[in-house]
Amino acid sequence: MEKEKNGHESELKRLLRSSDKVWRIGMINGPNMTNLIDRPVRSKGTPHSIEDLENQVETLCNALGVVLAKRICSDYEGDILTWLHEETHNEELDGLIINPAGLTFGGYATRAAVGETGLPVIEVHYQTSNKWDGLESIFTRAVVGTCMGMRRHGYDAAIVALVGMLDSGDYDPSAAMLKSRRHQRA
Numbered sequence: 001m002e003k004e005k006n007g008h009e010s011e012l013k014r015l016l017r018s019s020d021k022v023w024r025i026g027m028i029n030g031p032n033m034t035n036l037i038d039r040p041v042r043s044k045g046t047p048h049s050i051e052d053l054e055n056q057v058e059t060l061c062n063a064l065g066v067v068l069a070k071r072i073c074s075d076y077e078g079d080i081l082t083w084l085h086e087e088t089h090n091e092e093l094d095g096l097i098i099n100p101a102g103l104t105f106g107g108y109a110t111r112a113a114v115g116e117t118g119l120p121v122i123e124v125h126y127q128t129s130n131k132w133d134g135l136e137s138i139f140t141r142a143v144v145g146t147c148m149g150m151r152r153h154g155y156d157a158a159i160v161a162l163v164g165m166l167d168s169g170d171y172d173p174s175a176a177m178l179k180s181r182r183h184q185r186a
């Protein structure tokens with residue numbers, strides 16, 4: 001069984017990777033995602049916890065030969081800002097995925113900090129934006145792409161796309177809203 005699993009993993013890597021770089025990926029889940037297990041099944045799908053979700057992402061990263069190096073899930077914007085300031089300097093991470101969740105419509109400080117990392121960032125949401133009563137995510141301007149409406153599977157889509165973009169360099173860094181230290185140096 002273990003042998004078969006390893007076989008599938010290397011097949012996945014062969015199919016989806018164009019480099020063997022061990023990218024270091026960070027994941028942010030914003031306010032209310034701590035309570036994922038109790039959130040409505042209609043929008044979130046079969047009940048699962050934030051730990052289940054993090055394990056799912058970590059397993060896919062391992063199968064692709066990259067690392068889910070850092071993660072945060074917090075109900076407090078300040079915690080997320082401190083994490084961004086501390087964990088994304090010194091080029092310790094290569095890319096990020098974020099579900100801003102409760103910060104989606106008003107987390108301007110987090111959006112600025114995300115943009116200033118200069119990293120390729122993919123925004124993920126369980127639901128699609130047409131369920132948001134005409135509201136739009138303020139984060140979309142600061143990220144290179146968005147996965148919406150695929151519930152937990154959107155995280156897998158985001159990881160595959162992020163790794164593909166990192167491998168090929170095929171993404172638009174100017175999608176980051178603010179000019180980052182990294183881009184200024186380039």
Ligand SMILES: O=C1C[C@@](O)(C(=O)O)C[C@@H](O)[C@@H]1O
Pocket residue numbers: 031032033099100101102103104124125126127128132
């Ligand atoms: O908390 C959330 C979750 C969400 O980001 C999603 O994953 O669908 C959508 C947001 O509108 C909401 O505030």
